[in-house]
Amino acid sequence: METTLTLAHKPYEGNLTNAYQYCRNVAQARGPNFSLGFSFLPAQKRDAVYAVYAFSRYADDIVDEKHDMNVSTRLDLWEDALHRLYEGEFDHPVTAAMADAVKGYHIPKKPFLDLIEGCRMDLRKNRYSDFSDLYTYCEKVASTISVMSLCIFGYKSEDAFHYGESLSTALQLTNIIRDVGEDAERNRIYLPQDELKKFGLTDADILNKTYDERFIRLMDYQTKRALSYFKDANNLIPLINDDSAYCVALMGSVYVGVLKQIEKNRFNVYSKKARISPARKALLVARKTVNPLFI
Incomplete structure (x- = not known):
C-alpha cells in the first residue's frame, strides 16, 4: 500500500464519510484478521477503530516500504500530521477520520507518539538481546494500540489496561512468529538473541531460513509464550463494555487460530503461510457467542 503524505499541508477536501470508508478499505485489505472482529462493533465505534488501525498501519508501512524520500523524514511528516489533526487540521483521509x-472518544495523543517512536526503533535496531529488550519494542508498537482501542471500546475497570497489554503483546508475538521469514528478508530478527543461542541457532540460520529441529524447538518455545499472554488476556473480555467485548474475543481468537495453524505446520513459517480459512473464521464467529475466551 502506498503511503501518501501531502507535503504542502493542503486541507483535505473530501467528506468525513469518505474518509472513514478509506480507513475501512485499508483495514480490510491489510488487516483481515483484525477487520473480522471490527465488523461486529457498533457503527460509530467501528469507524473509529478503522481510523486508528489505518493511522497505525501507515506508520508501519512507512518503515517497511521503499520510498524515494528518507524514511525518517516520512515518519516526521506523519508525526507532524498527528500533531495537526489534534488541532483540527488534516490533509489526508486517514487524518481526517482520526481527527x-x-x-469523539477522547483518545490521548501520547500512545500515537509512542507508536511512531516504536516505528523509529525499526530504523536503528534490527536485533533484540533478550525478551525484556523485545518487550520494550512491543510496548511501543502494540500496547499503544491497546490504549487507543480501549478508549473506543469502553471498559468497566482500569484493570482493562493491564490485560489489554497482555492481549496486545500476544498479538505482536504472533506476528513476529508468523513473519520470521519476511523479517529475515529485511535483515530483521525479532526473536531474542539469547534464545537463539539457547536453541543452538545463529543469525545466519534465521537469515538463511534454516528449518530443522533446532528451529522447531525455538518456535515451539516462542508459541507457548505467546499463548501464555493470550491466557492472561482472557481476563480482559469481561472488563470490556458489552457492545465491544465480542469483537475483542473474536479478534484474539483468530490470532490464536494462526498460532495453532503454525503448530500444525510444525512451525515451518518459511514455506507455509498460516492462514485461517473462511470456514474456520465462520466457526469461530459461532463459537465466540458461547465461549468468549481466547484459549
Whole structure:
C-alpha cells in the first residue's frame, strides 16, 4: 500500500464519510484478521477503530516500504500530521477520520507518539538481546494500540489496561512468529538473541531460513509464550463494555487460530503461510457467542 503524505499541508477536501470508508478499505485489505472482529462493533465505534488501525498501519508501512524520500523524514511528516489533526487540521483521509475519532472518544495523543517512536526503533535496531529488550519494542508498537482501542471500546475497570497489554503483546508475538521469514528478508530478527543461542541457532540460520529441529524447538518455545499472554488476556473480555467485548474475543481468537495453524505446520513459517480459512473464521464467529475466551 502506498503511503501518501501531502507535503504542502493542503486541507483535505473530501467528506468525513469518505474518509472513514478509506480507513475501512485499508483495514480490510491489510488487516483481515483484525477487520473480522471490527465488523461486529457498533457503527460509530467501528469507524473509529478503522481510523486508528489505518493511522497505525501507515506508520508501519512507512518503515517497511521503499520510498524515494528518507524514511525518517516520512515518519516526521506523519508525526507532524498527528500533531495537526489534534488541532483540527488534516490533509489526508486517514487524518481526517482520526481527527473525528480522537475527539469523539477522547483518545490521548501520547500512545500515537509512542507508536511512531516504536516505528523509529525499526530504523536503528534490527536485533533484540533478550525478551525484556523485545518487550520494550512491543510496548511501543502494540500496547499503544491497546490504549487507543480501549478508549473506543469502553471498559468497566482500569484493570482493562493491564490485560489489554497482555492481549496486545500476544498479538505482536504472533506476528513476529508468523513473519520470521519476511523479517529475515529485511535483515530483521525479532526473536531474542539469547534464545537463539539457547536453541543452538545463529543469525545466519534465521537469515538463511534454516528449518530443522533446532528451529522447531525455538518456535515451539516462542508459541507457548505467546499463548501464555493470550491466557492472561482472557481476563480482559469481561472488563470490556458489552457492545465491544465480542469483537475483542473474536479478534484474539483468530490470532490464536494462526498460532495453532503454525503448530500444525510444525512451525515451518518459511514455506507455509498460516492462514485461517473462511470456514474456520465462520466457526469461530459461532463459537465466540458461547465461549468468549481466547484459549
